[in-house]
Amino acid sequence: MMGDIPATRRAVQINGDGSITVDEIPMPELGPKEVVVKTDVSLISAGTETNGIKGRRKSPVPDAAPRTSGYAAAGTIVALGSEVTEFEVGQRIIGMAGECYSHADYNVGQPMVTVPIPDGVSFDDAVMVCLAATSMQAVRRLDPDFGCFYAVVGQGLVGQFADQLIRLSGGRVAAVDLDESRLAIALEHGAEIAINPKEQDLTATLREWAEGVGIDGSLIAYGGSATEVMRQLSNAALKAPDGHQVGNMVIVGGITAELTGVPVAFGNMDIKPSSRTGPGYHDLAYHMGQDYPRAYVRWTTRRNMAELLRRVADGTFQVGSLISHRFPIEDAADAYDLIIEAKEPNLGVLLKYGA
Numbered sequence: 001m002m003g004d005i006p007a008t009r010r011a012v013q014i015n016g017d018g019s020i021t022v023d024e025i026p027m028p029e030l031g032p033k034e035v036v037v038k039t040d041v042s043l044i045s046a047g048t049e050t051n052g053i054k055g056r057r058k059s060p061v062p063d064a065a066p067r068t069s070g071y072a073a074a075g076t077i078v079a080l081g082s083e084v085t086e087f088e089v090g091q092r093i094i095g096m097a098g099e100c101y102s103h104a105d106y107n108v109g110q111p112m113v114t115v116p117i118p119d120g121v122s123f124d125d126a127v128m129v130c131l132a133a134t135s136m137q138a139v140r141r142l143d144p145d146f147g148c149f150y151a152v153v154g155q156g157l158v159g160q161f162a163d164q165l166i167r168l169s170g171g172r173v174a175a176v177d178l179d180e181s182r183l184a185i186a187l188e189h190g191a192e193i194a195i196n197p198k199e200q201d202l203t204a205t206l207r208e209w210a211e212g213v214g215i216d217g218s219l220i221a222y223g224g225s226a227t228e229v230m231r232q233l234s235n236a237a238l239k240a241p242d243g244h245q246v247g248n249m250v251i252v253g254g255i256t257a258e259l260t261g262v263p264v265a266f267g268n269m270d271i272k273p274s275s276r277t278g279p280g281y282h283d284l285a286y287h288m289g290q291d292y293p294r295a296y297v298r299w300t301t302r303r304n305m306a307e308l309l310r311r312v313a314d315g316t317f318q319v320g321s322l323i324s325h326r327f328p329i330e331d332a333a334d335a336y337d338l339i340i341e342a343k344e345p346n347l348g349v350l351l352k353y354g355a
Contacts, residue, residue: 005036005079011104012332012351016064018057020333023066028100028108033288035087035109036079037095040123042103043072043130044349046156046339047223047254053336070103072096072130074123075353084111092117096130096277096305097287103332105353110287112280115305118313124326128157128319128348129308133277135161135221136304138252139169141274142217146170149210151236152191153229154222154253155182157347160322162219162252163190168316171216174209176202181345189318202229206236214238217248226255234266244268277301323348 008024015021030036044050049069056064074094077087087093095101097113117126135158144150144166152159152166155177163173167190175186176195183194195205206215218233220226230249237245244267252274259265278301280286292300299307311317324347327335335349 005030006106009104009106010329011068011102012070012329013066014053014056014069015066016056016062017060018053018055020053020336021066022329022332025068025104027106030079030081030108031288032081032083033111034081034100035077035084035093035111035114037073037075037093037101037107037109037114038078039073039075039105039107039353041074041127041353042070042101042351043127044103044335044339044351045071045131046346046349047158050336050340051223051254054340068102068104071098071101072127073101073103073107074117074127075107078106086111087114087116092123092126094126094130094305094309096133096301097281099282099284099287103329103351105329111289112287112291112300112302115302115309118309121309121313122320124323124350125312125320126309127350128322129305129312130277131157132161132165132308132317132319133301133304134158134252134274136165136299136308137276137278138162138219138221138250138274139165140278140299141272142166142219142248142250144169144171144217148172148216149206149214150174151176151195151206151215151218151233152186153177153218153220153233155179155186156222157322158252159219159221160186160189160347161319162221164317166190166219168311174206174215179345182347185322185347189321197232202232203235206233210236210238214245215247217250219250219252220255221253223254224256226251226253226257227259230257230259231265234269237267237269240268248272250274278304319348323350325349326352329353
């Protein structure tokens with residue numbers, strides 16, 4: 001074991017009433033295969049994290065123990081477990097897992113969810129890849145083809161990343177959202193057209209854009225009710241000669257939907273949920289070093305993250321311009337309130353950690 005390990009760490013905590021505090025808590029024990037990381041920056045998940053906070057604020061549990069939050073961080077390795085050979089003290093990495101990479105100034109990271117940052121990529125840009133890997137897994141399930149037409153509904157970070165990844169795969173993208181500022185950003189980052197369903201008929205606009213015959217697939221990247229959106233996307237889908245809709249509809253957001261007329265209403269479409277960052281996420285054996293064979297599982301969580309970092313490094317995947325706010329960790333409560341209360345337009349919201 002090498003390097004100094006602090007006894008405590010500063011961490012963002014969610015209390016039983018939904019309030020946010022930054023507290024001094026004990027440092028997790030370092031295992032033989034793990035690394036200690038001094039955090040430079042962490043990324044707030046506007047969906048997963050804030051939903052839990054909203055729930056506690058709506059239905060407080062005063063006696064509930066505070067819990068840490070977050071799952072995406074970037075920083076520098078300062079100590080190694082006794083069996084670690086892959087990493088070095090001083091190495092810059094990103095880490096992605098709620099089990100070990102919370103909003104804290106120090107974390108104890110598990111090896112397969114810890115990925116080296118290429119030279120020339122900043123901590124701020126690198127940490128965005130943690131959430132972008134969720135988009136990549138969803139786009140892999142969408143399976144875009146060169147020259148085909150795809151709608152991405154919801155232009156938060158996951159949707160914005162998906163726009164770019166579909167374009168990198170050769171697909172054509174229609175960005176859909178109710179927020180004009182997010183649509184404008186999408187047009188700068190890969191979307192061919194932008195559609196605000198408050199102003200335009202979603203089905204008609206998509207069909208007209210897709211050469212009058214319909215889109216090849218769609219990706220839903222927001223949380224909330226999707227009953228009407230799924231109906232409109234089904235109506236906009238490409239139809240076979242027998243009249244049945246075809247194509248993939250991928251759902252990566254936490255939606256609710258009341259579907260009627262199934263299966264006829266969706267023809268022969270494939271409706272695919274997409275969870276997390278790829279195979280391996282939440283598998284403790286994988287996290288601790290038991291990789292999935294590349295020949296059988298080509299794109300795991302770690303391989304997705306490494307490929308995205310490579311794309312950031314070569315300039316083909318843009319993330320820095322999607323960072324809207326940076327807060328010091330001491331102001332974490334303000335960062336969460338910005339997102340939850342929608343005080344102003346926001347996308348990537350980062351927490352920064354002092355020396």
